[in-house]
Amino acid sequence: MKILLVGMNHRTAPVEVRERFAVDEPGPWLAKLVASDEIDEAVLLSTCNRVEVVVTTRQLDAARHRLRSFFLRELGRGEPLPESLSPHGILYEHVDTDAVRHLLRVSSSIDALVVGEPQILGQVKDAFREATESGASGPVLSRLFAAAFTAAKRVRHETRIAERPVSVARVAVDLARQIFETLEDKHALLVGAGEMIEMALAALRGAGLAEVSVANRTRSHASALAQRFGASAHGLDELPALVARADVILSCIAAERSLLNVPLFEEALRVRRHQPIFVIDIGVPRNVDPDVNRLDDVYLYDLDDLGGVAEANAEERRRETIRAEGIVQEEVDRFGGWLTALAAVPTIRRVRDRAEAVRQAELAKWLAKTGVDEDSRRAVEGLTRAIVNKILHAPVSRLREQAEREDGLAYLQAARVLFALDDPTAPGADADARDGTSEAETVEEIATEAVRGLAKPRRTARAAEDGPESE
Amino acid sequence: MLIALHQAAAAFYLLATLGTTLGLALPNARLARFAVWTLAAAALLHAAAFAGLHTLDPPPSLTTRPAAVSLMAWLAVAFALVLLRRGRLEGLAGLVAPFAFIGTLYASSAIGGIGPLADGASGSLPHLHVILASAALAMLGVAGVAGVLFLAEARQLKAKRPVAGRRPLPSLEALDRVNLMALALGFPLMTFGMLAGMLWSQGLSGRVWDSSLHATWTGLGWVIFGALVVARFVLGWRGRYIAACTTAGFIFLFFAVVGVEALR
Numbered sequence: 001m002k003i004l005l006v007g008m009n010h011r012t013a014p015v016e017v018r019e020r021f022a023v024d025e026p027g028p029w030l031a032k033l034v035a036s037d038e039i040d041e042a043v044l045l046s047t048c049n050r051v052e053v054v055v056t057t058r059q060l061d062a063a064r065h066r067l068r069s070f071f072l073r074e075l076g077r078g079e080p081l082p083e084s085l086s087p088h089g090i091l092y093e094h095v096d097t098d099a100v101r102h103l104l105r106v107s108s109s110i111d112a113l114v115v116g117e118p119q120i121l122g123q124v125k126d127a128f129r130e131a132t133e134s135g136a137s138g139p140v141l142s143r144l145f146a147a148a149f150t151a152a153k154r155v156r157h158e159t160r161i162a163e164r165p166v167s168v169a170r171v172a173v174d175l176a177r178q179i180f181e182t183l184e185d186k187h188a189l190l191v192g193a194g195e196m197i198e199m200a201l202a203a204l205r206g207a208g209l210a211e212v213s214v215a216n217r218t219r220s221h222a223s224a225l226a227q228r229f230g231a232s233a234h235g236l237d238e239l240p241a242l243v244a245r246a247d248v249i250l251s252c253i254a255a256e257r258s259l260l261n262v263p264l265f266e267e268a269l270r271v272r273r274h275q276p277i278f279v280i281d282i283g284v285p286r287n288v289d290p291d292v293n294r295l296d297d298v299y300l301y302d303l304d305d306l307g308g309v310a311e312a313n314a315e316e317r318r319r320e321t322i323r324a325e326g327i328v329q330e331e332v333d334r335f336g337g338w339l340t341a342l343a344a345v346p347t348i349r350r351v352r353d354r355a356e357a358v359r360q361a362e363l364a365k366w367l368a369k370t371g372v373d374e375d376s377r378r379a380v381e382g383l384t385r386a387i388v389n390k391i392l393h394a395p396v397s398r399l400r401e402q403a404e405r406e407d408g409l410a411y412l413q414a415a416r417v418l419f420a421l422d423d424p425t426a427p428g429a430d431a432d433a434r435d436g437t438s439e440a441e442t443v444e445e446i447a448t449e450a451v452r453g454l455a456k457p458r459r460t461a462r463a464a465e466d467g468p469e470s471e
Numbered sequence: 472m473l474i475a476l477h478q479a480a481a482a483f484y485l486l487a488t489l490g491t492t493l494g495l496a497l498p499n500a501r502l503a504r505f506a507v508w509t510l511a512a513a514a515l516l517h518a519a520a521f522a523g524l525h526t527l528d529p530p531p532s533l534t535t536r537p538a539a540v541s542l543m544a545w546l547a548v549a550f551a552l553v554l555l556r557r558g559r560l561e562g563l564a565g566l567v568a569p570f571a572f573i574g575t576l577y578a579s580s581a582i583g584g585i586g587p588l589a590d591g592a593s594g595s596l597p598h599l600h601v602i603l604a605s606a607a608l609a610m611l612g613v614a615g616v617a618g619v620l621f622l623a624e625a626r627q628l629k630a631k632r633p634v635a636g637r638r639p640l641p642s643l644e645a646l647d648r649v650n651l652m653a654l655a656l657g658f659p660l661m662t663f664g665m666l667a668g669m670l671w672s673q674g675l676s677g678r679v680w681d682s683s684l685h686a687t688w689t690g691l692g693w694v695i696f697g698a699l700v701v702a703r704f705v706l707g708w709r710g711r712y713i714a715a716c717t718t719a720g721f722i723f724l725f726f727a728v729v730g731v732e733a734l735r
Contacts (some may be wrong), residue, residue: 178628180643181558274710276643293629297710410551 002060005099006067006091007038007052010113011088021075026127030136033070038062043139047123049113054103056140062095070264072406075189100144100335104328107148108155114164116317121152143338158327161320164313169203172280179278179299187211189246192253193221196282200250201229214240240264244271251287258289265292319417337404344403347412348396351419355388357428362383476520477541477579483513484572491565511552517545517575517601518600536605537581539605544574546609554649562640563649566616577613596671603664607657615721621646621714647709650717658700665693688727695720
């Protein structure tokens with residue numbers, strides 16, 4: 001059984017290409033995929049920055065071909081790509097450990113346009129839920145996604161990867177919170193009515209900012225923005241009175257000279273009795289005289305200052321990715337161990353079946369010779385079963401444990417030799433032919449049993465059963 | 472036993488200090504919260520130590536310096552913990568811990584060696600004076616710590632090096648409110664404490680004002696805080712200037728109450 005991941009992201013395909021492959025309703029697409037012979041389980045993740053399909057398969061080459069065809073002919077509807085791009089260039093693929101690591105890095109927001117952004121985990125959970133609901137996800141991918149959620153949760157709690165804001169708007173909100181206990185009783189003044197002002201205002205409103213005034217050269221523009229945000233509209237001639245009332249000032253207006261200068265703020269501070277003012281100047285050229293920052297209780301940040309803070313925070317996040325990568329690797333190893341342990345399930349079952357067959361054969365022989373009564377037969381039956389179970393308990397447990405390690409396959413091989421599992425003439429070998437399970441067993445059956453606890457995955461089996469809600 | 476309780480409280484205050492320092496340096500909000508809980512545990516131990524004083528025969532007087540310093544430290548911690556219920560002030564509460572540690576350590580090392588009281592240092596007026604003055608110093612001390620924190624944070628914001636993320640520091644507005652509350656409570660307590668001291672002085676020497684170094688410097692401290700109260704509550708001033716003046720005022724007052732005798 002192989003795990004294969006094929007997809008495209010912001011690094012391999014521009015947005016005009018990615019949007020052509022974006023999927024709103026993954027259910028029908030997943031149904032088509034798992035209907036293919038070469039694909040056992042599938043999950044489709046489609047976000048603004050990536051479209052990826054992760055599958056389990058027993059026919060790697062066929063699955064690889066199927067997924068490429070799925071992307072280019074079905075999702076892309078066979079439409080030609082821009083000349084500068086080739087299908088090989090926009091699609092990447094990862095197999096087994098690489099695929100697991102990639103999915104865990106994506107879920108943990110390490111492999112993201114903005115490292116540490118929190119939305120991706122929700123999107124991965126949604127993708128997994130869709131796959132589960134449409135019946136495309138099975139035990140292996142359930143366990144894989146449980147590992148992805150665990151890794152993401154650990155990265156979020158054990159590192160500071162998502163702690164510092166990296167967008168200018170969120171930096172402004174963060175700064176406002178360092179100055180004011182709450183924004184809910186604060187008054188904001190917006191100077192200008194352009195798109196930048198609107199974006200920054202939306203962020204501040206999201207943080208709970210209460211009262212807003214909009215001042216603009218053209219009062220009608222101010223009125224339009226004011227109406228949208230439930231604010232009051234003013235002309236620039238009212239600035240002195242408005243500045244004195246404002247706790248937060250957001251300015252982005254075309255002006256050749258500083259519109260908001262030191263005397264204006266000195267007067268405002270006098271009126272406000274030095275109640276602090278947070279000034280965000282995102283105008284180019286700047287709307288606020290930089291000397292304003294020298295005044296006590298006025299905190300002025302221009303676009304470069306906000307950008308500088310955002311960049312410093314982004315750098316801090318990048319440093320945190322080193323720790324995050326370590327956590328991801330731990331979870332990759334843990335999942336790898338679980339996957340390897342799946343291989344032990346048929347061997348363990350055959351060992352048990354052989355022992356049981358020998359026990360039953362020997363018991364039948366003894367019963368035929370002695371002809372004991374029913375009570376004695378039951379007693380001997382129980383006794384022999386207990387002996388077999390006790391003898392097998394230690395080797396089977398060790399086999400399970402060792403199978404999760406790197407050299408686990410060697411232990412499995414040794415077990416096959418020691419118990420003569422490949423010898424059709426060995427005692428009890430007829431049990432294999434009788435139930436016909438081990439060789440014909442599907443990966444799904446093995447994995448299902450493993451998830452139920454046969455292979456006892458160490459701590460995330462419950463998370464797999466819980467699914468996305470376990471986060 | 473009482474000294475052991477004082478020492479245990481000092482150990483917890485030290486633990487809270489370390490928790491706060493690490494919580495702010497790393498930064499780690501959980502450590503800062505741990506520091507607050509440790510501070511609360513220390514305050515309980517400290518209260519038990521005070522309660523135990525009454526089991527002694529005769530109970531030691533609060534008018535001794537070790538006892539007064541210990542009381543002041545406990546009141547400062549209690550005030551900081553009460554303030555925690557009014558905002559994100561974990562960082563501030565934690566910063567009170569080192570002062571509480573020093574005060575309690577001093578008290579635990581000196582409280583056992585208290586000799587007989589000076590003439591006239593027992594009775595209700597001296598106790599009232601010490602309790603009111605200790606409470607005033609505790610509250611104004613918290614205001615001083617809040618002022619230092621305000622100045623540090625304002626400086627970082629001005630220098631465009633804001634503390635980002637979940638660093639457990641209070642906002643400037645919250646620190647300003649601490650200043651407001653501490654002045655509103657601390658100044659009247661200080662005034663009543665001084666009145667009690669004057670009455671005590673009159674009982675001892677027949678003079679309301681004994682013109683000692685302690686009385687003179689404390690009187691100057693009262694004038695400074697009186698001016699601050701007027702600026703704050705009558706003129707409505709706030710912000711960096713008030714924070715700086717409060718911090719300077721507390722340093723002056725602390726020296727007037729505790730350190731000026733060393734000048735003799």
